[in-house]
Amino acid sequence: MPELPEVETIRRQLAPVVEGRGLLGLDIEDPRWCAPLSPAVLREAFEGRRVERLGRRGKYLIWHLEGDVHLLVHLRMTGTLLIDPPIGAPYRRVRFVLDGPGPAEIAFCDPRRFGTGEVALGHAALAAFLDARVGIEPLSDSLTGPALAALARGRRAPVKAFLLDQRRVACVGNIYADEALHRARIHPLRPVGTLKRAQFAALAQGVREALTAGLAAGGATIDDFRHADGVRGSFQDEFLVHLRRGEACGTCGTTIVKFVVGGRGTYVCERCQPRPRRARAVDRTGRPAASP
Numbered sequence: 001m002p003e004l005p006e007v008e009t010i011r012r013q014l015a016p017v018v019e020g021r022g023l024l025g026l027d028i029e030d031p032r033w034c035a036p037l038s039p040a041v042l043r044e045a046f047e048g049r050r051v052e053r054l055g056r057r058g059k060y061l062i063w064h065l066e067g068d069v070h071l072l073v074h075l076r077m078t079g080t081l082l083i084d085p086p087i088g089a090p091y092r093r094v095r096f097v098l099d100g101p102g103p104a105e106i107a108f109c110d111p112r113r114f115g116t117g118e119v120a121l122g123h124a125a126l127a128a129f130l131d132a133r134v135g136i137e138p139l140s141d142s143l144t145g146p147a148l149a150a151l152a153r154g155r156r157a158p159v160k161a162f163l164l165d166q167r168r169v170a171c172v173g174n175i176y177a178d179e180a181l182h183r184a185r186i187h188p189l190r191p192v193g194t195l196k197r198a199q200f201a202a203l204a205q206g207v208r209e210a211l212t213a214g215l216a217a218g219g220a221t222i223d224d225f226r227h228a229d230g231v232r233g234s235f236q237d238e239f240l241v242h243l244r245r246g247e248a249c250g251t252c253g254t255t256i257v258k259f260v261v262g263g264r265g266t267y268v269c270e271r272c273q274p275r276p277r278r279a280r281a282v283d284r285t286g287r288p289a290a291s292p
């Protein structure tokens, strides 16, 4: 599933291609993409307008068009945006047709068809849409130890489940949660409300470092993720713990283990990230995993 580094990688590739150009056509071939609105409503709202900026908030790619209209694209599980894809590119759901010189088309391709396109008319509607769905932007100055501590106060949820809740911290998915917790030396089952002030600071730092490393590598390629130019990211070669069950921790040499937290495969070095005492005695949420 694309996470922040993957979405931001796509944004950085697409922005110079689309910004300043007119959107001649928005050809929605799969109406489910924009349901409950009809493709005709989106065409009416967007066609013929100039693209002022391609932005991102959380995992939403936002086409800011002239006249204060905004198209929010979410890639979900398998969506991607390809620049001038070959004719007959599989799983195409939407075509963005651009005017003027340069690549003529951006295609939204999406084998599993969970990706979405949504409309915000006016900046107030855009802000309301995002405030209801997207938490702290993790690569911004607003991700700090005290900010995380304030969100976590009184909560018993495992810190990993807390990180995965997009309404608290945007854009931290399964890969980057594991990588951030390892960097912060925090066990994923630790109840988030019990972390110390220094651990919240380490967690904020760990999230930022993991995402920055992912971005530098052009994201991770797992499943179907592709860049807008069809190239794959390489962050999967740099994982410290994620998907490395049975391998030695690069810091201490202890064997990395895998278990399940909140339904997600979770990878930990339990020497660098000591298991909380209660979870050791009564293990309600962590159970041994059957397969890597």
Ligand SMILES: [Zn+2]
Binding pocket: 249, 250, 251, 252, 253, 254, 269, 270, 271, 272, 273
């Ligand atoms: Zn270790």
